[in-house]
Amino acid sequence: MPTGYTRIQIALHWLVFILVVLQFVLHDSIADAWERIEDGLEVGFDPLVAQHVFTGLLILLLVMIRMAIKAKRGAPALPENEPAILKLAAHGTHLALYALLILMPVSGAVAWFGGVEKAADGHEAMKVLVLVLVAVHVAGALFQHFVLKSNVLTRMRKPL
Ligand code: HEM
Ligand code: HEM
Secondary structure (H helix, E strand, O other), X not given: OOOOOOHHHHHHHHXXXXXXXXXXHOOHHHHHXXXXXXXXXXXXXXXXXXXXXXXXXXXXXXXXXHHHXXXXXXOOOOOOOOOXXXXXXXXHHHHHHHHHHXXXXXXXXXXXXXXXXXXXXXXXXXXHHHHHHHHHHHHHHHHHHHHOOOOHHHHOOOOX
């Protein structure tokens, strides 16, 4: 089992983080465009709509690369002295985040390219889950760093 993350794994983690923040900050145009489509109105070209679609698909690609690297190389173990319940919470959160980073772009694409309303509803509902899980994830990272004083946050900043 590796003792840390590689430069690529770290770069991908923070790049995906920035891109996900962008998706949330710049979601107004695609939400408006989708409403117009639902009302049967015309939708012209809007660079911010294209940004949402392309950034979302890029996230999907980057997350698949991350999962392939993880499957091949593995991930560092959690600190040995960490309580089992926290280890379970950390693994569960990571798994759920990976699942959402795939389901968000897939549901978005099915809604946008397939015109499927249910997929858009799912996309919007999952948005809340992303916010909750990222909040839990960040709280966990800060708890590791400042309370348990482990190297978990440092190893997502500095490669092996
Ligand atoms: C991880 C990637 C993605 C994230 C984090 C994300 C996030 C969001 C957010 C926050 C909204 C606003 C929801 C609201 O109105 O409250 C939204 C709406 C939307 N997104 Fe995405 N998105 C992603 C990928 C995509 C992709 C790849 C597509 C299309 C190919 C897409 C299509 C849409 C559509 C059509 C809407 C408007 C309908 C709705 O509100 O559900 N999204 N997205
Ligand atoms: C959109 C936001 C974020 C997403 C989707 C996300 C997702 C993930 C995922 C899936 C992992 C597991 C990596 C693996 O083992 O393959 C991870 C690890 C990690 N993340 Fe995030 N993350 C986000 C934001 C953040 C932020 C803001 C922080 C810091 C405050 C952070 C700190 C960490 C740390 C320290 C690890 C390593 C955990 C360990 O080594 O066991 N993440 N993240």
